[in-house]
Amino acid sequence: MAKTIRSLQIRHVDAGSCNGCEQELTALTGRDYDIQSHGIDIVASPRHADSLIVTGPVTDTMALPLDRVWETIPRPKVKIAFGNCAIGTGVFQRAYASHGGLADSDIEIPGCPPHPETALRLLCEWMTSHRRSHHTYIS
Ligand code: SF4
Numbered sequence: 204m205a206k207t208i209r210s211l212q213i214r215h216v217d218a219g220s221c222n223g224c225e226q227e228l229t230a231l232t233g234r235d236y237d238i239q240s241h242g243i244d245i246v247a248s249p250r251h252a253d254s255l256i257v258t259g260p261v262t263d264t265m266a267l268p269l270d271r272v273w274e275t276i277p278r279p280k281v282k283i284a285f286g287n288c289a290i291g292t293g294v295f296q297r298a299y300a301s302h303g304g305l306a307d308s309d310i311e312i313p314g315c316p317p318h319p320e321t322a323l324r325l326l327c328e329w330m331t332s333h334r335r336s337h338h339t340y341i342s
Pocket of ligand 1: 219220221222223224258259260285286287288289293294295314315316317
């Protein structure tokens with residue numbers, strides 16, 4: 204039986220970020236926002252993850268590693284664009300080595316960089332509005 208998603212184990216990939224987004228991702232794991240208490244955690248290996256969070260506009264050098272990480276994460280899985288660059292509306296969108304962000308994210312967390320409160324709210328809203336099945340909750 205499909206159940207509401209109650210946790211996300213996130214693998215993060217910096218795909219050409221200026222590091223502003225990483226600062227806010229780090230804040231999410233700290234005392235003030237404490238994402239672990241909401242069932243969300245950042246994990247060290249894609250094999251331990253059920254979601255991928257991407258920061259940055261996806262540069263030429265990071266496009267292939269990003270694909271490999273995504274392929275390594277077992278299904279079901281979800282792709283999260285963190286920040287305007289990853290969404291494709293950021294300041295680096297038209298840079299010469301930029302792929303212009305993700306084309307196929309399931310969750311978009313806007314901002315330059317996003318506020319941790321916004322990120323936490325959007326992730327929690329997504330979890331409560333989706334159900335986990337044995338196969339896939341994201342195509
Ligand atoms: S969205 Fe803003 S803070 Fe995040 S990587 Fe792009 S420029 Fe940096």
